[in-house]
Amino acid sequence: MKLGKFILKRILQTIPLLVIVSIISFFIIRLSPVDPLAELRLNPSISQETLAKEKARLGLDKPIIVQYGLWAKSFVKGDLGITSNGEKVSVKLIERIPNTLILTLIVIFMTWSVGVPLGILGAIYNKTKLDRILTILSSVGMAIPSFFFAILLLIFAVKTGWFPVGGLTSYDFNDMNFLGKFFDIAHHLVLPVTVLFTLSLAGLQRQMRANMLDVLDSDYIKFARAKGLSENKIIFKHALRNAINPMITLLGFEFAGLLSGAALTEYVFQYPGLGRLILEAVMKSDINLVMASLMIGSIMLVLGNLLADILLLITDPRVRG
Amino acid sequence: MKLLDIKNLNLSFKMENGVFPALYDVSLSLNKGEIHALVGESGCGKTMTAMSIIKLLPKNAIITSGEIIYNDTDILKSSDKELRNIRGSKIALIPQDPMTSLNPLYTIGNQLLEIIEKDKSLTKEEMREKCIEVLELVKLPDPKNKLDIYPHELSGGMKQRVIIAMALASKAEIIIADEPTTALDVTIQAQIMKLLNEIKKEFNTSILLITHDLGLVGEYADEISVMYSGRIVENARKDEFFNNTLHPYSKALMGALPANTNDKILKTIDGQPPNLQEEIIGCRFSPRCEDCDITVCQELPCLKEKTPNHFVSCHKV
Ligand SMILES: Nc1ncnc2c1ncn2[C@@H]1O[C@H](COP(=O)(O)OP(=O)(O)OP(=O)(O)O)[C@@H](O)[C@H]1O
Ligand SMILES: [Mg+2]
Numbered sequence: 001m002k003l004g005k006f007i008l009k010r011i012l013q014t015i016p017l018l019v020i021v022s023i024i025s026f027f028i029i030r031l032s033p034v035d036p037l038a039e040l041r042l043n044p045s046i047s048q049e050t051l052a053k054e055k056a057r058l059g060l061d062k063p064i065i066v067q068y069g070l071w072a073k074s075f076v077k078g079d080l081g082i083t084s085n086g087e088k089v090s091v092k093l094i095e096r097i098p099n100t101l102i103l104t105l106i107v108i109f110m111t112w113s114v115g116v117p118l119g120i121l122g123a124i125y126n127k128t129k130l131d132r133i134l135t136i137l138s139s140v141g142m143a144i145p146s147f148f149f150a151i152l153l154l155i156f157a158v159k160t161g162w163f164p165v166g167g168l169t170s171y172d173f174n175d176m177n178f179l180g181k182f183f184d185i186a187h188h189l190v191l192p193v194t195v196l197f198t199l200s201l202a203g204l205q206r207q208m209r210a211n212m213l214d215v216l217d218s219d220y221i222k223f224a225r226a227k228g229l230s231e232n233k234i235i236f237k238h239a240l241r242n243a244i245n246p247m248i249t250l251l252g253f254e255f256a257g258l259l260s261g262a263a264l265t266e267y268v269f270q271y272p273g274l275g276r277l278i279l280e281a282v283m284k285s286d287i288n289l290v291m292a293s294l295m296i297g298s299i300m301l302v303l304g305n306l307l308a309d310i311l312l313l314i315t316d317p318r319v320r321g
Numbered sequence: 322m323k324l325l326d327i328k329n330l331n332l333s334f335k336m337e338n339g340v341f342p343a344l345y346d347v348s349l350s351l352n353k354g355e356i357h358a359l360v361g362e363s364g365c366g367k368t369m370t371a372m373s374i375i376k377l378l379p380k381n382a383i384i385t386s387g388e389i390i391y392n393d394t395d396i397l398k399s400s401d402k403e404l405r406n407i408r409g410s411k412i413a414l415i416p417q418d419p420m421t422s423l424n425p426l427y428t429i430g431n432q433l434l435e436i437i438e439k440d441k442s443l444t445k446e447e448m449r450e451k452c453i454e455v456l457e458l459v460k461l462p463d464p465k466n467k468l469d470i471y472p473h474e475l476s477g478g479m480k481q482r483v484i485i486a487m488a489l490a491s492k493a494e495i496i497i498a499d500e501p502t503t504a505l506d507v508t509i510q511a512q513i514m515k516l517l518n519e520i521k522k523e524f525n526t527s528i529l530l531i532t533h534d535l536g537l538v539g540e541y542a543d544e545i546s547v548m549y550s551g552r553i554v555e556n557a558r559k560d561e562f563f564n565n566t567l568h569p570y571s572k573a574l575m576g577a578l579p580a581n582t583n584d585k586i587l588k589t590i591d592g593q594p595p596n597l598q599e600e601i602i603g604c605r606f607s608p609r610c611e612d613c614d615i616t617v618c619q620e621l622p623c624l625k626e627k628t629p630n631h632f633v634s635c636h637k638v
Contacts, residue, residue, distance in 0.1 A: 219421040225377050226416070227436060227487065228408035241426050317471040318425055 003313065010309060014302045018295070022075070025294040026068050029287060036060065036287040039084035046086045054082060075295065081288035083281075089292045092277065097296070099168055100273040103266075104258045106189065107196040108251070111204050114197075116244065119208025123216060123243075124235065134209075138202035146199045150268040153191050164188050166270035188271075195265045196258065207250065211243040218242070245316055252308030256301035324527050325351040325374065325412075325495055330387035332369055332378070334597065340383070341597045343369055344551045347387070348624070351495060354525040356518070358538040358559075360574065361548035362594050367531045368417075370548070371497045373397075374529070375408045391495075409436055413488035415498040415517075419480035419505075423472040429483055430468030436490045455486040459516060478509035485516060489524070496520070499531045514541055535578050539563060547571045550595055550605040553624060557631040567633040569612045604636070612637045 030036075036058060040046050057079070059070040074081070080089035122134045157163040164170060168188050169181075176184060215221060216239055224238045263275030270276070274296065281289035312319050332344040344366050351357050359367050372378050374389055376396060389396040396407065408414075416422045423432060433452045437443065443451065449468070456464035459482040472480060481501060488496050498517060502510035518541050520526055530542060538545055538559070545562045547555040547570065555568040566572050573590045592609040595601055601608065603619040610618070617636040624634040 219416060219418055220424040222377065223414065223416050223422040223484075224424065224435075226375060226408055226414035228405045228410055228439075229435060230405065233435075238424050238427075242424070245426075316426065318473050 003310070006313065007306070007310065010306050014306070017302065018298055021298040022072065022295060023068065025291060026071060027064070029291055030064055030067065034285045034287065039284060039286060040082075040086070043084060043086065050082070050086060057081060071291070075292075080292040083289050084284055084286045089288050092289070093274070093292060093296060096272060096274045096277050099271070100259060100262065100266075100275065102185075103189065103192060103196070103262060103271065103273055104255065106193055107200065107258060107262075108254060110193065110197050111201050112251075115201050115204035116208050116247075118205045119210075120212055120235070120240070120243075122205065122209035123212030126213060131209075134205070138205050141198050141202035144198065146195055147264050147268065149198065150191075150195045150265050153195060154268055157191060163191050165191075168272055192262070192265050192269045192271050195269075196262055199265075200254065200258070204247075204250075204254075208243065208247060211246055212239060215239045215243045241315065245312065248308050248311050248315065249305075250308075251311070252304035252306075253301070255304030255307070256297065259297060259300050322353050323350045324353045324391070326390040327370070327374070328388050328390065330370070330373060330389065331385045332366075332373060332387075333383050333385055334379070335381045335383060336598075338598075342385075342551065343382075343597055344373075346623075347548075347551070347553055349529075349546055349553065349556075351527045351529055352544070353494075353527055354521060355543040356521055356528045356530050356541055357544045357546065358530045358532060358542035359546050359548060360532060360535060360538060362533060364594060364596070365548045366551045367548055368499055371414075371499050371529060371531055374495075374497060375412055375414065376404055377408070409487070409493075410439060410491050411493055412495040412497065413491050413493035415481070415484055415488060415496060415501045417500040417503055419484055420477050422484060423480055425472055428469050428471055429475070433468075433483070433487060433490060436487050439491070451490065455490045456483070458489055459483070459486045461486070476509075477505050478513065481505060481509075481513055482516070485513075485520070489520065492524075494527060496526055496528045497531075498528055500533070501530075502534075502537070503532075510537075517541070535574055536580070547574065551597075552605065552634065553632075554606065554635070555631075555633045556624070561628070561631050565628070565631070567627060567631070567638045568635050569610050569637070570606050573611075 037051065037055065037060070040051055040054065057070065057074060058081070059067050062070075078090060080093070083089055083092060118134055118138075122131045125131045154165060157165050164187060168185060170184050170188075173181060173184055220242075221234060221239055224234050229238075259274060262273060263279045265271070266273040266276035267279050274293065278290070278293040278297075280286075281293060309319075327347060327349045330344055330347040331342065332347075333340050333342045347366070347370055349357070349359070349370065359370065361367055369378065369382065373384065374391075374396065376399070378384075384397055387397070391407070391411070396404070399407070423429075430449075430452055433455070434448060437448050437451050452468055453464045456467055461467055461479060461482050467475075467483075472483075475483065496517070501517065502513050505513065514537060517528060517530075521528055530537070532538060542559050544558055545556070546553050547568060549570050555562070555566075555571045557565075562571070563575075566575055570590075577589060590609060595605060595608070604610070604613070604622050607613045607618045614637060620636070622634045622636050624632045627633050627638060
């Protein structure tokens with residue numbers, strides 16, 4: 001009950017935020033000298049009728065405030081307009097969102113299950129050889145530009161033929177049985193996941209190490225030691241939970257961050273995700289698509305934070321109040 | 322009867338620019354059922370002395386010599402396992418800041434149980450009863466309902482009571498109270514000190530009371546040691562100490578007591594205590610000492626018994 005009320009309150013709080021984001025994005029896009037319909041006009045397969053309908057929907061001859069009102073009205077109704085190819089934006093997004101979610105969730109899951117233990121090790125063995133090696137490895141991981149790394153992997157994949165390049169599924173995907181489909185997708189995910197995993201692992205590991213070091217130095221850990229508890233209990237019961245809590249907030253940002261951070265990687269591997277869609281939309285100045293993507297990005301950020309807050313509510317009694 | 326005996330403890334800190342001594346030849350003993358007060362300014366080494374007793378020191382601390390005898394064995398030579406059996410079971414700690422010494426993520430009951438469940442013979446139900454019993458002993462109101470709440474729901478004084486309850490739950494023979502009331506406001510301070518004193522009387526517990534408040538000492542201590550810059554400079558029974566203060570530093574501390582300043586202006590001791598890395602020839606108090614005599618104080622004084630059971634380390638006494 002309390003949880004339900006909290007979630008409802010948080011969702012209501014995010015509405016003004018989304019409105020502000022939409023206003024800013026809308027004005028920046030509309031104030032740029034790009035004609036929103038230029039691409040559509042150039043596309044011979046778009047009929048005059050569609051063009052006229054889109055013109056009316058956007059209200060391009062009206063003042064910009066009215067234009068925003070019209071956009072907001074159709075956004076709330078779920079009508080996001082059409083892309084420069086004449087496809088419905090909403091259909092395009094719905095097709096891409098699950099792909100990006102799969103990629104993002106796998107990467108987050110992997111970075112957490114590797115980064116958190118490595119961070120703990122680094123803190124427990126602070127200033128020993130092990131810690132130094134981990135620090136050097138994570139510096140290397142942080143220093144490699146993701147774009148460059150992605151291209152290297154791409155070359156590797158092409159040369160060896162070990163990994164498929166591009167897409168999420170093979171051409172004969174529809175003929176496969178369930179297990180086959182699963183492995184096919186996994187096979188396609190290996191390279192993009194590797195790049196994004198390397199990219200975000202180092203930061204997470206360092207953050208965890210720093211948190212853990214802070215916690216190990218705290219009064220309650222010293223007191224737990226003075227109580228004569230075993231080292232295992234001190235680390236895994238008392239220190240770990242306290243060190244992970246601040247990471248949960250980070251998780252919310254990571255969720256949204258990967259969406260945009262993945263764009264380049266998705267592009268290199270021709271992965272059919274949201275990031276690549278946005279990148280291509282911007283390059284083609286496909287206004288409707290850019291605007292919708294920006295909104296999806298903010299909604300993801302808000303959702304990520306909401307999720308993190310709910311998790312924190314469960315793990316930290318001080319938040320429950 | 323000496324329950325705990327620290328003999329000539331020397332401790333140094335390893336730092337980037339060298340190794341610096343922090344405790345010199347500290348000797349201190351605790352008698353059964355008594356409060357021994359360890360007094361001194363901030364940074365003089367009180368906490369390091371206390372933490373040596375349970376061998377919980379910063380990573381860069383090195384004990385260079387000395388022994389700490391408890392139950393005929395030297396704690397400093399004990400294994401980790403033996404130490405864990407001493408910590409929180411035989412020797413309990415009451416830390417300086419109760420606000421931050423309890424883990425914010427676990428309930429009071431959970432953290433109290435960690436001590437009680439060391440006694441493997443108890444059933445779940447008995448453990449719970451024991452928790453409530455010790456919380457009653459420290460006069461925490463409504464103890465039954467306190468078990469399931471989190472530390473942030475308690476005030477500082479209440480938290481300190483919970484921590485004292487942990488010491489009671491362990492039936493510790495020795496309690497190290499490191500400035501147990503510094504973080505609390507004055508009225509709560511008095512209550513906590515009264516509680517500790519009652520525990521001493523009721524359970525015959527020995528308490529090492531670390532403080533910079535000589536007022537507390539006058540009221541509750543049985544024996545007093547004054548520490549200055551890593552050394553014990555004076556040691557005596559309480560009455561002897563207050564009636565016949567010998568060391569110039571102790572006298573200055575007494576002079577700084579509000580009750581002893583008749584002219585309404587609080588007297589302070591001029592200057593700062595030296596820091597660890599500062600080299601001082603001879604007596605470490607000499608730069609601040611009103612009675613200092615360059616000719617004799619250039620040599621390091623050692624602790625001598627001036628009158629029976631009254632030790633002082635000063636050339637001028
Ligand atoms: N890890 C460390 N490395 C170097 N020096 C340290 C370290 N820990 C403590 N010290 C120094 O050792 C000295 C003694 O510290 P200690 O904590 O025992 O003082 P204290 O008498 O308890 O002071 P307070 O009243 O402020 O608690 C201080 O000068 C302090 O700066
Ligand atoms: Mg201290």
